[in-house]
Amino acid sequence: MDNLITTISDNWLDIIVPIIIFGAALITLLWLRKRALLSLNRIINKSNWPGNRILIHSLKRPSIFWCIIISALLALAASSTTTYWKNIIAKGFWSVFIITFTFALITIINGFSAIILLQYKQHKNVINLVKNILMVIVITIGIFILLDTWAISTTYLLISIIIILIILALVFRDIAPNIIASIQLNTAGQFKVGDYIKIESGEEGYIAATGWRNIELKTLEDNTIIIPNNRLTRSTIVNYGHLLKKASEPFRFNNRMHLTRLTGLKARNLQELADILKNAPDDIVYYHTHHFLEEQYYTVPQLSNDFAVWVDTALGDDILAERLASIGPFDFPGIGALRDRLVGIINEYINTTNNFREAEPGRDFYFMTTVSVIIPTTYVAHDLREFTEALRKISLGSLYFHIFESKLRLGKGLNDFTVWINDDLGEKELADEIARIDPYTYTLEGLRSSLIQRIEKRIK
């Protein structure tokens, strides 16, 4: 104790001066820090960028340490301590500065990434990845500076890091392209979870999830398709957009196949044609005014019916043939009215022209009908997009059934598509538009395209 008192009394100046310098420097630096923070706050208040607050918050605490460290270094410089100890203590303070600075930077990176994430939630994976990479870089640089401060060799650490990076690159060489592709896809932001996409190789469905390596597609048949990200960046993708309104009841597509049934009834002249037609069941009238629609699927559309064709080719009467051909079934609410019109035209023509021509033997008009077998398909639609995609794939027999046969032969009065879009989807405007299409002026393929076009327009 006596020694200590003696040492202090002998060297009081060497002790008191550094303490005074430390105190004065600390007070000054803390005052300057406060002023700086106040100025910064004023500037921040003028700007709405939330990153400013992060910046102040991140610097507030470490800056106290930095004031202490600078004050201590000034005091150290004024002290009479030996150079050796001065160096060691200075390195210690410098190390503390490096550590606090590194933590400050990490806090800033974390804060900034949180802000960016709020604005770009869809790029969560990319933002987190970039944040982690920056943090690793900052910590690594901090460690290197610390080691360098204490004159510890960094060569081995550098080599180790390079070796680890090479090993990682080799292990993840297959995954890496997908990760890079994922960054590309996320950065481009061309699609998101919930979108319905179609890839040029044929896969299509709703995006159920996205990841570093692949995305998951949910198909209309409820299957899951996993597609690697790097395949997506190399493909043409059609993005149909978000989920659509679901129908109260799904539309189930049916297919229709038919077998022609002969009735044994035949007509040789116009009078016989009119007489049989007048009492013919609706199925027979329906057949002769509709079956040509299925027959002409690889030719051009032409308004026609069997009666017109027969009058032209077997009786050689092209005037009446034209009159009969111009009758569009679309203009009639049902088969009964259509039959009445056909019979009316034929009878009127007989009365005014006295046409008694007879067809050559074997070229009579043979009345026929069909036996239709309705078969359920696997295509089911819950919304307009699923409906459009199914519409692209169903057979022409299926399209024919839902547009023509269901409306007229089953006597529903409207085609099935119109009914579903109106009743189960509540899309009255679109339903009305489809109901107004005259399907007799299209080939079945043309009708399919027209329907798809109208529905796609509505989706957009």
Added chain:
Amino acid sequence: MSRMIPLLKELGVDARWNIIQGNNEFFQVTKKFHNALHGRTEKITKNDFNCFQETSQKNIDEMELDGDIIFIHDPQPLALINRKEKVGGKWIWRCHIDISRPNPAVWNFLEPYVNQYDAAIFSAPAFSRQLPLRQFLISPSIDPLSDKNKELPQQTIDAVLEKYGISRDKPIITQVSRFDYLKDPVGVIQAFEIVRNHIDCQLVFAGGTATDDPESDKVLAEVRERANNNPDIHILLIPPGSDIEINALQRASTIIVQKSLSEGFGLTVSEALWKAKPVVASAVGGITLQIRDKFTGLLTYGIEGTAYDLRQLLTNPEYANWLGKNGKEYVRHRFLITRHIRDYMLLFLALEHPQDDIFYL
């Protein structure tokens, strides 16, 4: 049938094919019936009916018959329906000929048999008549992969032409059909002779003789006599099973003609159309289902008309090619075996719903 049965088996239908037995006299009678049902005048005696009934009874007694659905093809085995009660199942009569204007005596004899069937199938609407049973229209078909219709290398075609001494240097007009009066072979020669007066060309008449057609030898002799050793007329008696040769002759042809006076369906027309050949054919029977006049071929009504159309096509090869191309597409959609199989499957379903013209599965 040899092409249909394996395909039906592939689809899970245990299909089998049986043939009735009969002597020469029986087939003489059935040939007369065949002609009479087509509307030709035939002298049918009581003995003929007895012969038909006796042979039919023998087949009824001896033939192995069982199944859920029994198809009876043509009028010859029609009387097998008498086994219906014992065998059970649904019975279908597959009628390949035109019975719209039959000889009344023959029809009155056969009608009671026909009326016992559950359904009848015809190849063309014009063949049917009012019957108290359901009638369906099912066209016959060709198998595009069979020897008769598959693609052939040029060497095979050349070899067949060489074998029969047919020149490649002149247009070839071909009719492929049995030697049968109903195919009007003499009319074909007459039409050819008219064409030959204007255009240097040759005629190939290729056909065989059917075991159930005793008349064919007589017809062949008449045709040869009418050809009168004309070096441009090739009358070829092709042995049974020579499908590749028939195929080669059709493919080597410039035009294919089918000048039938009466016709069932006329599958040779489908075969020709499938080979994208321009076809000139009579507007009879099932030919009118295959040829849409001036779109998939040309329909004719007589010798002069046939000759005129042949000349038109020989002098307008672009038009001929266009017809051929359309014809091939027409057959692709309507007369291939796949459509035929589908129709049979639909028929099986229709038999399960005898009262319904529209039903859900």
